[in-house]
Amino acid sequence: MHVLITGGAGFIGSHLAALHLARGDKVHVVDDLSTGSRANLAPFESKPSFRFDEADVLTWPLLQQAAAWADRIYHLAAVVGVYRVIAEPTRVLATNIAACERLFRTVAAGGWLPQVVVASSSEVYGHQHEGLLHENMDLSVSTRVGTRWNYSVSKIADEALALSYSQKFGIPVLVARFFNTIGPRQVGRYGMVVPRFVDQAVRGEPITVYGDGEQTRSFCDVRDNVAAMDLLASRESHDALVANIGNDREISMNDLARLICERAGSDSKICHVPYLKAYGEDFEDIQRRRPALDRLRTLTGFEHRYTLEDTLDELILERRAALAGTEHGHRPLVCHQS
Numbered sequence: 001m002h003v004l005i006t007g008g009a010g011f012i013g014s015h016l017a018a019l020h021l022a023r024g025d026k027v028h029v030v031d032d033l034s035t036g037s038r039a040n041l042a043p044f045e046s047k048p049s050f051r052f053d054e055a056d057v058l059t060w061p062l063l064q065q066a067a068a069w070a071d072r073i074y075h076l077a078a079v080v081g082v083y084r085v086i087a088e089p090t091r092v093l094a095t096n097i098a099a100c101e102r103l104f105r106t107v108a109a110g111g112w113l114p115q116v117v118v119a120s121s122s123e124v125y126g127h128q129h130e131g132l133l134h135e136n137m138d139l140s141v142s143t144r145v146g147t148r149w150n151y152s153v154s155k156i157a158d159e160a161l162a163l164s165y166s167q168k169f170g171i172p173v174l175v176a177r178f179f180n181t182i183g184p185r186q187v188g189r190y191g192m193v194v195p196r197f198v199d200q201a202v203r204g205e206p207i208t209v210y211g212d213g214e215q216t217r218s219f220c221d222v223r224d225n226v227a228a229m230d231l232l233a234s235r236e237s238h239d240a241l242v243a244n245i246g247n248d249r250e251i252s253m254n255d256l257a258r259l260i261c262e263r264a265g266s267d268s269k270i271c272h273v274p275y276l277k278a279y280g281e282d283f284e285d286i287q288r289r290r291p292a293l294d295r296l297r298t299l300t301g302f303e304h305r306y307t308l309e310d311t312l313d314e315l316i317l318e319r320r321a322a323l324a325g326t327e328h329g330h331r332p333l334v335c336h337q338s
Helices: 011-022 038-044 063-069 082-087 089-110 150-169 193-203 222-233 253-264 275-279 294-300 308-323
Strands: 002-006 026-031 050-054 072-075 115-121 173-178 207-210 241-245 270-273
Touching (some): 002 063, 011 026, 011 222, 026 063, 038 050, 072 089, 089 115, 089 150, 115 150, 115 222, 173 222, 193 207, 207 275, 222 241, 270 275
Parallel strands (some): 002 026, 002 072, 026 050, 173 241, 207 270
């Protein structure tokens, strides 16, 4: 199979590339490296079945050629991470929506209709207060505080584009709503909580929990994430489908910090940082985020291979190895109790 991955040098995209290359597929990655890293692709660079282009999907001149070559396209290229979303609110909207629209317009114009898997997000559910978030729920966007919700708007628009192009042009589409993916190669630079907590615990620094820490999330190992996505995309029916992908184990940020300290054998203290200090912008955080996985399990029989503890243990070991002999010039975020 020929696989094109936009944003393929990123955290999830590089794991997708590994999955398909291990299977014997040919993989073409395009990434502008604004958040992705060429180092994520280093294990594949010498493989004849792998190709990389450093380019922006919005302007990449080879998009039509690559789309005509592909049997399956994973569209992951986007501005991601809370820090970047807040710092670049207009770019989030312009890049995330325009890149998705250009991809679908190119596919529709080409005649050859590869399957397109669009990476969406649990953020599209907004401030739902239900215990489980189901795919048939109405989507919502908060307009009360802040620009963080521009990301939600962009992902809702991407879903609408995917489903509209599928209906009008017959493009096989899978919309994958990711819930807090974690694992090897993820960095905390753009606001991802688990690598940040792990780094602080390993260093013995205060673990900075934003807000009161009672907000909950459900974390899924990236290797489970890409396996589930592939299973959904590989099902016999190619009718347009929206599906949650994640893990339905729910944990609060306070409990997550305590669990990481326990697994790391760390005596780090937990302190709470107001959102305004953490992000430079105050906003209402989503309080619960737990996926209903009935659709995923019914269609694929999917079972998770990695527990949260499994992934944390691996990340702690990796972080310790990375920090060994390299401690210098690190300045932690000063903690002020809220």
